[in-house]
Amino acid sequence: MFAQVVSTEAESDKLAGLLTFCEEQLPSFREVPGFKGFYLLADRQSGKVVTISLWDSDDDLRRNNEGRGAQARQEASTELGVTPPPIAVYEVVLQA
Known part of the structure; x- marks a missing residue:
């Protein structure tokens, strides 16, 4: 299994919008x-x-990043004013 980790910062008043955006996506x-x-x-x-x-x-992860994932990040950037952050990819080597 693989994980994509994205870290960014958002003003507190934009957090509700980000949550709604993610729920819709x-x-x-x-x-x-x-x-x-x-x-x-x-x-x-x-x-x-x-x-x-x-x-x-x-x-699977990389195919998503080239397709739907890239589109969602662009939409989030436009709609929420969040700068597209860098993406980190990790292999999940232990799951508990």
Whole structure:
């Protein structure tokens, strides 16, 4: 399994919009081959936001990043005024 981790910062007044955006996007991601799950983590005081998406394989993750994922990041940037953050990819080597 592979994980994509994206870290960014959002003003506290934009966090609700980001949450709504993610909730609206999730149904289409659940249809993408290899999608295993999604987490949205937020520190409301600092404005730091981290997303983690889980994928069956590195290929599934990378195909998503070239397609639906790239589109969603661009939409989030436009709609929420969030700068597109860098993406980190990790292999999940232990799951408890």
